Structures are given as C-alpha cells and as structure tokens.
Amino acid sequence: MPQTPHITFIGAGNMAQAILKGMLAAGYPQSKISASGRTQSKLDVLTADTGIRTSTDNLSLCRQADVIVLGVKPHMMGDLVQSIAPAVDTRRQLIVSVAAGILASSIETWLGQKAPIVRCMPNTPSLVGQGAAGLFATGGVSDAQKQTASIIMQSVGLALWVETEADIDAVTAVSGSGPAYYFLMMEAMIAGAEELGLSNEIAKKLVLQTATGAAEMAQQSNQTPSQLREAVTSPKGTTEQALNTFNNGGFNQLCSQAMAAAHHRSKELAQLFKA
Known part of the structure; x- marks a missing residue:
C-alpha cells in the first residue's frame, strides 16, 4: 500500500461524494482521488466542484487504483463487481464496500477470487461531516489497508472497527438507520x-x-x-x-x-x- 494510495470511487452518488469531499477537505490530494458514474454531465459537475478525475469507464479507473470504494446500490452490486473483475488485482488492491446488506463473501464470489475487503456502514450525517460508521475487515486486509480505510471514513465523522461481519448488522440498526x-x-x-x-x-x-x-x-x-x-x-x-x-x-x-x-x-x- 503506497503512502498516499490512489482511491477510486465506483459510483458517485451522495454518500460517495460526501466521503470524497470530506477527504479533500481534510487535505487528501486531488490527484489521488477519482470517481466513476453513469452520467457524464453529473461527473462534469463533480470535476468542476472538486478537481478530481472522473470517468464513465469503470475499468480504467479500477486499474489505476490502490483502493476501490464500491458505492452503488445493493441491487446493482453483483453486476458491477463482475464487470470490474478483470481490472481488479487483489494482490495490491483493497476493496471497500459501503453498500448495505452485501456480504464480503458475495463480493469475492463476484470477483472470482479471494480479496482484502473492508465493509463499511456509514450514515447520512456523513453528508455534513458528522457521520458514524462501523467497519469490518476480512482476514486478508493488512494494517496499512485498515489505516487507509480509517482515513477514508474518518474524513466524514466517527469510524469504529467491529470484530465480526455480523456486527455490521447491529451497526446498521444503531447508526445506519x-x-x-x-x-x-x-x-x-x-x-x-x-x-x-x-x-x-x-x-x-x-x-x-x-x-x-x-x-x-x-x-x-x-x-x-x-x-x-x-x-x-x-x-x-x-x-x-x-x-x-x-x-x-x-x-x-x-x-x-x-x-x-x-x-x-x-x-x-x-x-x-x-x-
């Protein structure tokens, strides 16, 4: 994991924008953040607002990333992960999911390989920098990757690590909802x-x-x-x-x-x- 890893957000909705804007406000370099989306006009607005690179090409952004943040709706996650799988190198890349109800094992199945995955459950006050998030790391996540995930989520509020993936369901009931x-x-x-x-x-x-x-x-x-x-x-x-x-x-x-x-x-x- 590089000292300043390149972080790509796949999906540039409200939550993803809240997180990346929080990172920028905390001093994270513009050149180390990119985001993808389906609508070019919306991406153009995001680029104008933040200066980050945006694209509708998920594969190209994934290939340059050290961290891939999956920020699409849960029902879209399966198709998305399978589509980006050819551009994912789990030997050097961390996968961060902020989608509710998506198990780490499902992400690995869609990728077709084992992967270091961090599941996050943020909440809507992240939009005003007052979020509260729970994070869970699978066994393959390194200390450096955990630190990067903490930096990402702490940019918009409180971020606490939980011990088991099942705890994410409890976090959802407490701070997510x-x-x-x-x-x-x-x-x-x-x-x-x-x-x-x-x-x-x-x-x-x-x-x-x-x-x-x-x-x-x-x-x-x-x-x-x-x-x-x-x-x-x-x-x-x-x-x-x-x-x-x-x-x-x-x-x-x-x-x-x-x-x-x-x-x-x-x-x-x-x-x-x-x-």
Whole structure:
C-alpha cells in the first residue's frame, strides 16, 4: 500500500461524494482521488466542484487504483463487481464496500477470487461531516489497508472497527438507520409544540436546537446519558411528568423492538443479495 494510495470511487452518488469531499477537505490530494458514474454531465459537475478525475469507464479507473470504494446500490452490486473483475488485482488492491446488506463473501464470489475487503456502514450525517460508521475487515486486509480505510471514513465523522461481519448488522440498526429515529422524534416534538400553540417556525427552531444541544452536551460530558437525564429531572416537575408519560407508553421497549426489527431486516437483506 503506497503512502498516499490512489482511491477510486465506483459510483458517485451522495454518500460517495460526501466521503470524497470530506477527504479533500481534510487535505487528501486531488490527484489521488477519482470517481466513476453513469452520467457524464453529473461527473462534469463533480470535476468542476472538486478537481478530481472522473470517468464513465469503470475499468480504467479500477486499474489505476490502490483502493476501490464500491458505492452503488445493493441491487446493482453483483453486476458491477463482475464487470470490474478483470481490472481488479487483489494482490495490491483493497476493496471497500459501503453498500448495505452485501456480504464480503458475495463480493469475492463476484470477483472470482479471494480479496482484502473492508465493509463499511456509514450514515447520512456523513453528508455534513458528522457521520458514524462501523467497519469490518476480512482476514486478508493488512494494517496499512485498515489505516487507509480509517482515513477514508474518518474524513466524514466517527469510524469504529467491529470484530465480526455480523456486527455490521447491529451497526446498521444503531447508526445506519439511527438518524431516522431522531428525525421521527423531531417530527413528533414539532407537531406537539404546534398543538401547544407555537408557530411551526418557532417550534422547529426550538426542537432542532434542543436536539443539537442535548447531543453536544452528551458528547462533552463525563456523565452518562442516564445521569444527564436524572440531572434535568426535578421531582414532581415538568420533565418528570413528560418522562413518566414516555415510560408508561413503553418507550424503552419500543426503541428496543424497533432496533431489533432493523437488525433483522439487515440480516434478511444480506441473504437477499447473497451471491
């Protein structure tokens, strides 16, 4: 693995663009990043925005790469990997997949050979540099390649390594799908605030800032979320009444059930797209 490996993104959608733009913002050289896509006009815009090389020719970009980041939709992955297989040299190249539900073994089957593969589960806050990703490396991934994968994902937020590929399903249920859980809570709080008489504009600003402040406070504090919750909950006060309502409605159990459902679906998708 070169000191500054050449990284090619196959698929230049929102997530791939978020990652490569994050890398550029962190100082990664333009000349060491390239991306492919199906629409030349969109690639032209990306080149104008970033200065990186783009092409509709997947094979040519793969041949020059040290790291190939697979960023297409899961249902497209099989055909794509088989099409680029002639240009992949697994003796020197790392494969990084950011597609949900695609097993490393399926990628190897489509390539027709064993390969060093890192599976990543990023999330949509990566688009604003606040992502949270889980990473899993197969046995053939070197320490240098793991470091490169970390650099890629840390450019848009937190990146943590998990021990088993099955853990990626849990990451999907926690941080992959997690932003939607918070967005749902925000929606409900905004609607509730409007029912209490606030305008939509004021309700939205208060709810979003409260969410931002609570998250930042939890990040910076040495206390656990449980301790922070207790600190703001005065006996017989307004917060206690609200939390009692949540608890009486089975809030904790509902969260657990929702995450279990996401986890189950992630495992189902892995089998659905299995080679």
